[in-house]
Amino acid sequence: MSGPDYGRAFGMWRQAAGADWTAYVDHAFVRQLAGGSLPRASFLHYLRQDYVFLLHFTRCWALVAAKSDRMPEIRAALAIAHGLIHEEMPLHETICAREGIPVTMLASTPESAANMAYTRYVQASGYGGDVLELLAALAPCVLGYGQIGLTHAGSGGPYGEWTATYGGEAYQGLCHQVGALIDEALDARLGPDWPDLPRAATLSQRFADATRLEAAFWQMGLDLA
Amino acid sequence: MSGPDYGRAFGMWRQAAGADWTAYVDHAFVRQLAGGSLPRASFLHYLRQDYVFLLHFTRCWALVAAKSDRMPEIRAALAIAHGLIHEEMPLHETICAREGIPVTMLASTPESAANMAYTRYVQASGYGGDVLELLAALAPCVLGYGQIGLTHAGSGGPYGEWTATYGGEAYQGLCHQVGALIDEALDARLGPDWPDLPRAATLSQRFADATRLEAAFWQMGLDLA
Amino acid sequence: MSGPDYGRAFGMWRQAAGADWTAYVDHAFVRQLAGGSLPRASFLHYLRQDYVFLLHFTRCWALVAAKSDRMPEIRAALAIAHGLIHEEMPLHETICAREGIPVTMLASTPESAANMAYTRYVQASGYGGDVLELLAALAPCVLGYGQIGLTHAGSGGPYGEWTATYGGEAYQGLCHQVGALIDEALDARLGPDWPDLPRAATLSQRFADATRLEAAFWQMGLDLA
Amino acid sequence: MSGPDYGRAFGMWRQAAGADWTAYVDHAFVRQLAGGSLPRASFLHYLRQDYVFLLHFTRCWALVAAKSDRMPEIRAALAIAHGLIHEEMPLHETICAREGIPVTMLASTPESAANMAYTRYVQASGYGGDVLELLAALAPCVLGYGQIGLTHAGSGGPYGEWTATYGGEAYQGLCHQVGALIDEALDARLGPDWPDLPRAATLSQRFADATRLEAAFWQMGLDLA
Numbered sequence: 001m002s003g004p005d006y007g008r009a010f011g012m013w014r015q016a017a018g019a020d021w022t023a024y025v026d027h028a029f030v031r032q033l034a035g036g037s038l039p040r041a042s043f044l045h046y047l048r049q050d051y052v053f054l055l056h057f058t059r060c061w062a063l064v065a066a067k068s069d070r071m072p073e074i075r076a077a078l079a080i081a082h083g084l085i086h087e088e089m090p091l092h093e094t095i096c097a098r099e100g101i102p103v104t105m106l107a108s109t110p111e112s113a114a115n116m117a118y119t120r121y122v123q124a125s126g127y128g129g130d131v132l133e134l135l136a137a138l139a140p141c142v143l144g145y146g147q148i149g150l151t152h153a154g155s156g157g158p159y160g161e162w163t164a165t166y167g168g169e170a171y172q173g174l175c176h177q178v179g180a181l182i183d184e185a186l187d188a189r190l191g192p193d194w195p196d197l198p199r200a201a202t203l204s205q206r207f208a209d210a211t212r213l214e215a216a217f218w219q220m221g222l223d224l225a
Numbered sequence: 226m227s228g229p230d231y232g233r234a235f236g237m238w239r240q241a242a243g244a245d246w247t248a249y250v251d252h253a254f255v256r257q258l259a260g261g262s263l264p265r266a267s268f269l270h271y272l273r274q275d276y277v278f279l280l281h282f283t284r285c286w287a288l289v290a291a292k293s294d295r296m297p298e299i300r301a302a303l304a305i306a307h308g309l310i311h312e313e314m315p316l317h318e319t320i321c322a323r324e325g326i327p328v329t330m331l332a333s334t335p336e337s338a339a340n341m342a343y344t345r346y347v348q349a350s351g352y353g354g355d356v357l358e359l360l361a362a363l364a365p366c367v368l369g370y371g372q373i374g375l376t377h378a379g380s381g382g383p384y385g386e387w388t389a390t391y392g393g394e395a396y397q398g399l400c401h402q403v404g405a406l407i408d409e410a411l412d413a414r415l416g417p418d419w420p421d422l423p424r425a426a427t428l429s430q431r432f433a434d435a436t437r438l439e440a441a442f443w444q445m446g447l448d449l450a
Numbered sequence: 451m452s453g454p455d456y457g458r459a460f461g462m463w464r465q466a467a468g469a470d471w472t473a474y475v476d477h478a479f480v481r482q483l484a485g486g487s488l489p490r491a492s493f494l495h496y497l498r499q500d501y502v503f504l505l506h507f508t509r510c511w512a513l514v515a516a517k518s519d520r521m522p523e524i525r526a527a528l529a530i531a532h533g534l535i536h537e538e539m540p541l542h543e544t545i546c547a548r549e550g551i552p553v554t555m556l557a558s559t560p561e562s563a564a565n566m567a568y569t570r571y572v573q574a575s576g577y578g579g580d581v582l583e584l585l586a587a588l589a590p591c592v593l594g595y596g597q598i599g600l601t602h603a604g605s606g607g608p609y610g611e612w613t614a615t616y617g618g619e620a621y622q623g624l625c626h627q628v629g630a631l632i633d634e635a636l637d638a639r640l641g642p643d644w645p646d647l648p649r650a651a652t653l654s655q656r657f658a659d660a661t662r663l664e665a666a667f668w669q670m671g672l673d674l675a
Numbered sequence: 676m677s678g679p680d681y682g683r684a685f686g687m688w689r690q691a692a693g694a695d696w697t698a699y700v701d702h703a704f705v706r707q708l709a710g711g712s713l714p715r716a717s718f719l720h721y722l723r724q725d726y727v728f729l730l731h732f733t734r735c736w737a738l739v740a741a742k743s744d745r746m747p748e749i750r751a752a753l754a755i756a757h758g759l760i761h762e763e764m765p766l767h768e769t770i771c772a773r774e775g776i777p778v779t780m781l782a783s784t785p786e787s788a789a790n791m792a793y794t795r796y797v798q799a800s801g802y803g804g805d806v807l808e809l810l811a812a813l814a815p816c817v818l819g820y821g822q823i824g825l826t827h828a829g830s831g832g833p834y835g836e837w838t839a840t841y842g843g844e845a846y847q848g849l850c851h852q853v854g855a856l857i858d859e860a861l862d863a864r865l866g867p868d869w870p871d872l873p874r875a876a877t878l879s880q881r882f883a884d885a886t887r888l889e890a891a892f893w894q895m896g897l898d899l900a
Contacts, residue, residue: 058740058749059353065737065756067578069652071782074733078756081740085750107746113441116434117342120349127352127802128284128517130580189649190640197647199639202519212338283515283524290512290531292803294877296557299508300535306515306528332521352577353742355805414874415865422872424864427744509803563887567792570799577802578734662788 003147004172006179009186010143012195013136013207020211024140025147029218036157043159044099046221048109051092053217056119058084060126060138067131070188076181080174095161114220118213125206132189132199135182136206140214146175228372229397231404234411235368237420238361238432245436249365250372254443261382268384269324271446273334276317278442281344283309285351285363292356295413301406305399320386339445343438350431357414357424360407361431365439371400453597454622456629459636460593462645463586463657470661474590475597479668486607493609494549496671498559501542503667506569508534510576510588517581520638526631530624545611564670568663575656582639582649585632586656590664596625678822679847681854684861685818687870688811688882695886699815700822704893711832718834719774721896723784726767728892731794733759735801735813742806745863751856755849770836789895793888800881807864807874810857811881815889821850 003014003025014021029046032038061084064077093103118141126134145166153167165171186194194200228239228250239246254271257263286309289302318328343366351359370391378392390396411419419425453464453475464471479496482488511534514527543553568591576584595616603617615621636644644650678689678700689696704721707713736759739752768778793816801809820841828842840846861869869875 055746055749058753059743060741062737062740062749062753062756066734066741068734069578071730074730074737075760078733078737078753078760081737081753082757085753111434113342113437116346116438117338121341121345123349123353124345127577128348128519130583133580187648189647189652191647197639197641198637202639209336209341213341216338280521280524283528284518285516287512287515287524287528287531291509291516293509294803296505299505299512303508303512303528303531303535306512307532310525310528352802353744355808358805412873414872414877416872422864422866423862427864561884563792563891566796566884566888567788571791571795573803574795574798578798659786659791663791666788 004143004150004175006143006146006175007183009136009182009203010139010179013139013204016204017140017208017211020208020215021140021144024211024215024218025144025151027215027218029221030148030152032222033159034152034155034157034163036155036159038159040099040158042221044096044101046218047092047096048101048106049112049115049217049220051089051096051106052109052111053115053119054084054089054092056123057138057141058089060119060122060134063123063126064131064134064138067126067134068185070185073131073181073185076177080178083174091165112220114213114216118210118217121210121213125210129202129206132185132203133206135185136203137210139178139182139207140211142178143175144211144214146172229368229375229400231368231371231400232408234361234407234428235364235404238364238429241429242365242433242436245433245440246365246369249436249440249443250369250376252440252443254446255373255377257447258384259377259380259382259388261380261384263384265383267446269321269326271443272317272321273326273331274337274340274442274445276314276321276331277334277336278340278344279309279314279317281348282363282366283314285344285347285359288348288351289356289359289363292351292359293410295410298356298406298410301402305403308399316390337445339438339441343435343442346435346438350435354427354431357410357428358431360410361428362435364403364407364432365436367403368400369436369439371397454593454600454625456593456596456625457633459586459632459653460589460629463589463654466654467590467658467661470658470665471590471594474661474665474668475594475601477665477668479671480598480602482672483609484602484605484607484613486605486609488609490608492671494546494551496668497542497546498551498556499562499565499667499670501539501546501556502559502561503565503569504534504539504542506573507588507591508539510569510572510584513573513576514581514584514588517576517584518635520635523581523631523635526627530628533624541615562670564663564666568660568667571660571663575660579652579656582635582653583656585635586653587660589628589632589657590661592628593625594661594664596622679818679825679850681818681821681850682858684811684857684878685814685854688814688879691879692815692883692886695883695890696815696819699886699890699893700819700826702890702893704896705823705827707897708834709827709830709832709838711830711834713834715833717896719771719776721893722767722771723776723781724787724790724892724895726764726771726781727784727786728790728794729759729764729767731798732813732816733764735794735797735809738798738801739806739809739813742801742809743860745860748806748856748860751852755853758849766840787895789888789891793885793892796885796888800885804877804881807860807878808881810860811878812885814853814857814882815886817853818850819886819889821847 029038033043058081061077061081065074068074068077093106096106122134122137125137149163149166149171152163155163190197190199254263283306286302286306290299293299293302318331321331347359347362350362374388374391374396377388380388415422415424479488483493508531511527511531515524518524518527543556546556572584572587575587599613599616599621602613605613640647640649704713708718733756736752736756740749743749743752768781771781797809797812800812824838824841824846827838830838865872865874
């Protein structure tokens, strides 16, 4: 299975997730978004749910900082949480405002079942396990968007701003940084041979479960529009 | 909205969940189960998922004991967790064994998305909030089964053992006990006027979200058989 | 360093804790308790604090059940929590009642700083890390009492009931069971070579920190009487 | 009991902590620090422990962001965590470097028992309870330093830089901000009459316990120098 090189763990986990990974990054929602045929209502429905998602996602990265005992991880996780709240959420606000959806309406979006499923899975993995399980559950979102963005960068069309953002240099840089953070987090705790440990199966499971829940999130964008 | 009297909080939360509550306790899966028309494959699929569910549900009750600082709650939560592992799970093992599904196969059931969604929501509510949020998210499962059991007790048919269990004296007694536990937990922390506090909306939301996820669990029983 | 054989991890962690381990299991409080010279007031002060301790300790074992994803661990942890609440706490109630300290007075004992320090360290280790860190922090209490009981079993005197309890067959059996539980928990997650992994240092640190806090608990018994 | 006005909850909790509060903010360590008679070794010992403390304290504020479901709290908590890691920790690094203690040595400071006791109490309160209990346990540190700084601002002497920092405008502004954050967090969840609820006693207890553990932290500065 090919895809961008965001590090060792990502490559392994993506490989193990197999068809589930493809079903996520090559979902009909994504293809329609990149090709421009996605109905506007689907896109806006997705954007609104994603706004609620980002709030919970920010809390998940704050939890990485809370659960880590390594300074560089704490710093990086706080910087990511900061970026989510001060850059990614305002970006959604801007796009939605342009479409006539004010911030107050955005913030009061009722959370869909598919939306809840993903962020609560990440939170439960994080609180129930350790920081590695949390990172494994967070990875499909961060890095999957990177792979999707890279695949469709420059596709233009009505949603060209979206693909340009995730395929752009800044977001791709973040993906490389997060991939390296995950590899270092694993090495620092489990050593370089971590893929041979029984724990590797649990981490791979967190990634695969979260991948399936991400695909369901795209599906929601198509279904509920 | 009518239904069994398992206490004050249950009555209020059920009322607030409105149509979502009805969609859960009167779901097509439930009606077919009680009426006997549910395909055997659907029932077995449900039972296997429910076995995996019970393991995570036991962990949720253990979390109640971990997060509570009141002795009677700790005692009750441990007793419930104990009952789940030593009575309810073995009951599933017995029924499944009769149908040719051995315990090893039961225990290795791949967890469905709908299954994960509910237990992880409960765990995330519990770890992220306090013991009250945890109890509010646990209530729809425990008490909804009680209401369903009571409604269909004595319906007999191929699944009569199931309805007899949840409509029976022992399970109904548990529901009254859990309902009282929840009311006492609320009063002891927030006082008798807790429904007037802003927090009441959060608790009601936990109950309503969990109710919707329970309905999705039934739907999975119908869809994936 | 010699001591009872409650398993591999215990042997390693005890060895690594070195003089801190000895300072705990051979603390002046323990020697005076076994030798019978401990002032009654010190013993009662300790018993009352220990009663509050046991409540929090029960919650810690419930947390093991909540955080574990392995059925035998969940079962064992719930059984231990059950034993603490239904056997060990009532034992304290009986001894204290004999000394004129009623249960209501026991339950309202203000928690000392040394008491808080240990249980909150265990809880923070457990919530912040995974179930292995929780077990490593719990071990010094469970297994240290085993070693102390074994060393002083049959010492008789005014506190002979105490030493007989912890040196007795039932408690020693529990120590062997907990030691095996810890070894299996480690092997099942990190494999048999876990002592070579970087994580081993963190686990050893949790054990050593908790050992120092246990010694401080004995010291409190001497200081505040 | 007088003291700076950092809000309603702080005023009440400080009042309820009574002599324990005074024992903390007017501890011999503080008086010697302000008066200039504190041995240099005591101050450096304190600074090194405080550096380790700040790492765990940052994680506690990240936990506030993880556990909160209110955007302004999440933003504020992340900003505070950011400030701790990018301003307060580097300040300690600078002062210590001047005294010949390099960062590597600072970061490897073995955590003292008194140091562990406070941060682990805060973490256990936060994970075990909800965000309000976490804030109540964090308050004595943030706001106590504010009160101490204000009392001794301009005292000059060898440690004048320390008192000037905490008595200065920037830190005093932070205290007012945190005090307001706490008041709003309480009102938004429990309503304006929260002091009348049973829960108020638990919150007050978290503040009082944490206050005693802070006093023990000062004592460690005197004892171990």
